[in-house]
Amino acid sequence: MKEKNTTFIKLSLIVIAIIVCLCIYFIAINTYKKEKIAKDNANNITNEKIYTLDNYPKVDASLSTQPLATAFLKNFTGIEQIDESYFNYTNTHSAYSKLINNEVDLLIASEPSSDEIALARQKGIEFEMMPIVKEGFVFYTNAENKVDNMSIEQVQKIYKGEITNWKELGGYDDPIMAYQSPQNSNSQVGLLSLVMKGSNISEAPRENLINLNNQIINLVSNYKNGRNTIGYSYYYYANTMFQPIDNEIASNIKLLSINRISPNKQSIKNDSYPFTTAYYIVINKADDSNSASRILANNMLSARGQKIVEDAGYISVK
Amino acid sequence: MYIKDNRNHQNKIGKKFIIIYTIFIIVLIYLTALGIYFSINNINNTEQTPLESVISNVVVEKKKTAQDIKYAINSYNETYDFNSLLIIDTFDIDGRISTENNNTNPTYRIHFIQIDGLKNKDIQYRINEKLKQKAYTLAFNDSFVDTHVTANFANMLSVLISSEKGVETLNIDLSTGNEIPFNDLFISSATVNAYLANALYETLAWSNLQPGVDIIDMTQIDTSDYEDKFMMLINNYKNNINNIKYTISPNYIDVYGLIDKNILDVKNVQKMSIRIDLIDYINEIAMYKRYLSERNIYDDDSIGIKNTIVFTNNIATNNKNITKISYNKLQNNIFIEEYLFGDYGQPEYDIAKEYIKKLSDEQKTNLINQTSNNRGTFFQRSYSITNNAENNYYIINVNSYQAMCSINYFNSSAFLDYIKLKAIPYSRRHWFNWV
Numbered sequence: 153m154k155e156k157n158t159t160f161i162k163l164s165l166i167v168i169a170i171i172v173c174l175c176i177y178f179i180a181i182n183t184y185k186k187e188k189i190a191k192d193n194a195n196n197i198t199n200e201k202i203y204t205l206d207n208y209p210k211v212d213a214s215l216s217t218q219p220l221a222t223a224f225l226k227n228f229t230g231i232e233q234i235d236e237s238y239f240n241y242t243n244t245h246s247a248y249s250k251l252i253n254n255e256v257d258l259l260i261a262s263e264p265s266s267d268e269i270a271l272a273r274q275k276g277i278e279f280e281m282m283p284i285v286k287e288g289f290v291f292y293t294n295a296e297n298k299v300d301n302m303s304i305e306q307v308q309k310i311y312k313g314e315i316t317n318w319k320e321l322g323g324y325d326d327p328i329m330a331y332q333s334p335q336n337s338n339s340q341v342g343l344l345s346l347v348m349k350g351s352n353i354s355e356a357p358r359e360n361l362i363n364l365n366n367q368i369i370n371l372v373s374n375y376k377n378g379r380n381t382i383g384y385s386y387y388y389y390a391n392t393m394f395q396p397i398d399n400e401i402a403s404n405i406k407l408l409s410i411n412r413i414s415p416n417k418q419s420i421k422n423d424s425y426p427f428t429t430a431y432y433i434v435i436n437k438a439d440d441s442n443s444a445s446r447i448l449a450n451n452m453l454s455a456r457g458q459k460i461v462e463d464a465g466y467i468s469v470k
Numbered sequence: 471m472y473i474k475d476n477r478n479h480q481n482k483i484g485k486k487f488i489i490i491y492t493i494f495i496i497v498l499i500y501l502t503a504l505g506i507y508f509s510i511n512n513i514n515n516t517e518q519t520p521l522e523s524v525i526s527n528v529v530v531e532k533k534k535t536a537q538d539i540k541y542a543i544n545s546y547n548e549t550y551d552f553n554s555l556l557i558i559d560t561f562d563i564d565g566r567i568s569t570e571n572n573n574t575n576p577t578y579r580i581h582f583i584q585i586d587g588l589k590n591k592d593i594q595y596r597i598n599e600k601l602k603q604k605a606y607t608l609a610f611n612d613s614f615v616d617t618h619v620t621a622n623f624a625n626m627l628s629v630l631i632s633s634e635k636g637v638e639t640l641n642i643d644l645s646t647g648n649e650i651p652f653n654d655l656f657i658s659s660a661t662v663n664a665y666l667a668n669a670l671y672e673t674l675a676w677s678n679l680q681p682g683v684d685i686i687d688m689t690q691i692d693t694s695d696y697e698d699k700f701m702m703l704i705n706n707y708k709n710n711i712n713n714i715k716y717t718i719s720p721n722y723i724d725v726y727g728l729i730d731k732n733i734l735d736v737k738n739v740q741k742m743s744i745r746i747d748l749i750d751y752i753n754e755i756a757m758y759k760r761y762l763s764e765r766n767i768y769d770d771d772s773i774g775i776k777n778t779i780v781f782t783n784n785i786a787t788n789n790k791n792i793t794k795i796s797y798n799k800l801q802n803n804i805f806i807e808e809y810l811f812g813d814y815g816q817p818e819y820d821i822a823k824e825y826i827k828k829l830s831d832e833q834k835t836n837l838i839n840q841t842s843n844n845r846g847t848f849f850q851r852s853y854s855i856t857n858n859a860e861n862n863y864y865i866i867n868v869n870s871y872q873a874m875c876s877i878n879y880f881n882s883s884a885f886l887d888y889i890k891l892k893a894i895p896y897s898r899r900h901w902f903n904w905v
Contacts, residue, residue, distance in 0.1 A: 215701060398659070401534055
């Protein structure tokens with residue numbers, strides 16, 4: 153009898169322990185969920201208008217970030233249909249010139265070149281740069297390619313012409329068709345600065361176009377997806393270009409992981425992916441806290457602004 | 471003694487239970503903590519784009535494969551049929567409707583086409599109304615409107631209507647009378663943005679042509695903003711996605727209205743098109759098969775030319791005075807093309823045409839005898855007939871070209887080279903013997 157009591161007590165202790173642990177688990181998860189909702193609410197992501205077209209600061213943007221600049225404008229003014237004549241975007245270099253000459257209040261652009269920094273110094277201006285968008289430099293190939301991952305060294309060797317067959321990377325026995333981007337394009341500059349870091353690259357595949365008048369144009373071949381192909385560009389550009397007609401359908405192009413890190417919004421945001429960079433809000437450092445540029449910059453960097461970044465297809469910094 | 475031993479034994483069991491129970495509690499706490507950690511991670515999971523989800527470590531819903539992949543072309547030696555449709559050129563010249571364009575000095579002339587030959591006359595009527603109305607849309611702003619048929623095959627009809635001031639396009643599924651959405655030309659996994667970018671790339675390259683210069687090396691041209699222009703084009707495409715103007719042909723798709731002055735600052739930029747070269751995207755092209763139907767939709771299905779190789783345009787459709795004699799695989803390893811150039815409707819040419827048929831039959835027998843099972847042959851021949859001034863004798867002019875290759879190459883790659891060869895201007899073509 154006594155033994156039976158002892159066994160019952162032991163079993164009861166075990167069951168009580170399990171019940172207590174389950175209670176702790178569910179309480180913890182529910183508490184976390186409530187805190188998350190409260191945090192999101194505290195950020196007050198609303199869509200109320202905070203500007204009109206008339207009082208919206210003058211903004212310029214590099215071509216890659218013009219869709220983002222437009223997205224901010226539309227959200228902050230609450231106006232969806234804006235006449236194209238309103239937009240006076242130029243490109244990166246012209247935008248920096250306009251900021252230096254006080255023709256615009258704020259830019260969304262890539263880093264300034266040394267020439268642009270020097271020009272600003274001449275005019276007594278110092279840029280203040282705040283990251284607004286994270287960007288990754290990615291490599292892509294046909295979805296049927298057996299190779300999913302490469303090391304940084306392997307990527308460099310492909311573009312130096314030292315690795316020429318996919319079987320050297322564990323893939324099919326196929327010569328690597330390493331497409332390149334047009335000379336001096338954003339992607340080409342990105343390859344040289346972020347990946348190759350000063351190493352020489354092999355000559356790009358080229359082709360001839362011939363017209364009915366027998367005139368020939370010899371040009372760098374643009375990426376055309378095949379089983380043995382590899383190409384590169386920035387993450388936003390790649391996602392835009394290689395988006396299938398139907399987003400529910402698997403793409404026939406895949407992004408390669410580098411050093412076993414897959415390029416996605418998380419790994420680019422937290423810099424675990426090896427090739428990352430950013431686009432910046434750029435203003436005059438001398439602008440005070442009540443200036444139009446600084447207020448707009450703060451709005452862009454707020455939770456609402458970061459949601460606009462995500463909704464526009466870019467990677468937010470927060 | 472017995473009682474003391476028993477007590478000692480029970481104490482040992484009790485201590486053992488406490489130790490085991492303590493270990494159990496520690497494991498339980500560890501498992502609870504692990505469960506909380508993974509659940510919080512799951513709550514914080516971020517959204518993924520279609521590209522990254524292919525190889526992501528995070529468990530995501532598996533993407534579907536394209537259901538319409540069945541419409542894709544799988545091999546360059548597949549064929550298509552031209553439609554058995556009559557195309558009637560119709561003119562509204564100063565208010566008079568006629569099939570004759572015989573007014574040399576009209577105030578206005580609107581050229582549109584009408585079709586005849588569909589079994590379903592209601593659909594035919596609706597299509598004819600659309601063809602007419604589209605031409606008159608341009609006529610609102612301009613006095614001279616022309617219509618050009620760019621595609622009449624695989625149950626599709628594509629027309630380009632143009633005037634001094636602009637262009638309109640119309641693409642019709644002949645089996646239903648409905649307009650064909652641009653994206654339906656491709657299978658649903660196609661990356662159309664990239665195709666448009668490639669098409670713009672070639673357009674931008676061609677824009678660098680200079681008079682008197684035959685060869686341009688693009689490394690000497692500033693291409694630094696080309697990718698930016700590709701993105702501008704894609705934005706224009708997305709903004710107009712429900713109203714894309716385009717025409718199709720067996721080998722390319724021309725897309726209009728996506729280039730603006732920011733992309734290319736030229737005169738009449740609104741009439742400029744970019745050309746998607748279909749041969750580059752063979753596995754993504756759905757248009758050849760999407761609109762085919764099991765039932766015959768034509769009154770007389772024998773009119774249209776059959777079995778034309780995909781991505782090629784049969785020369786006979788472009789010229790009324792070219793008669794196709796052969797355009798088919800003679801047997802699995804022989805492909806033959808024969809044309810008669812010229813208008814030989816008069817009875818006096820009948821003897822010459824009989825002789826041409828005899829020459830053609832002899833050549834076919836020769837080809838079969840010459841081509842062993844491990845070889846493939848492409849054969850092209852043109853005939854024309856000339857006669858002397860007194861018409862007492864005729865000369866049959868024959869030009870022949872032949873290329874042979876291994877059977878493996880014939881089956882795998884030869885048709886791709888054949889298609890590309892047809893795209894090269896005649897003066898730069900050469901036939902060669904594959905080994």
